[in-house]
Amino acid sequence: MKTFKLKALNVMEEQDGEIIPNRIPLLDGLIINREDDKNQWTIEAYIDHSYASYFQELRQLKSEILVQVKITKESNDIATFITSMISINDIGSNLNVLFVGNIVDRRKANIESMLTTLIEEGYQGKELLKKFKEIT
Structure with missing residues (x-):
């Protein structure tokens, strides 16, 4: 403890x-x-x-x-x-x-929210990873 x-x-x-x-x-x-x-x-x-x-x-x-x-x-x-x-x-x-x-875990919820938004915007694969790195 x-x-x-x-x-x-x-x-x-x-x-x-x-x-x-x-x-x-x-x-x-x-x-x-x-x-x-x-x-x-x-x-x-x-x-x-x-x-x-x-x-x-x-x-x-x-x-x-x-x-x-x-x-x-x-x-x-x-x-x-x-x-x-x-x-x-x-x-x-x-x-x-x-x-x-x-x-x-608010950080996890925030990351999940960002990823969901990017996927909804059409990002996939390496482009998704690249865009995610840009915004974090």
């Missing part, structure tokens, strides 16, 4: 057909690559207790929760996860929320 500092947490919410990030201010947090056969990660967010009802309601309404996180440094790219909330715990006057889930 590998453990990293959780620097930012956004819970993605649907509003009027759009996916909007709801930034949750962190007091502290960790993200753990469990390196198991399911490629799961554990996300632990230590937050202000005022978010207790928000997370309790979210847990009741959704079995899968899309979250975006920043790992280690604020300057790092956002990583997106499809998660389930496994627990909400009172810790002193604050709250600990645990998620488990899988990372969404």
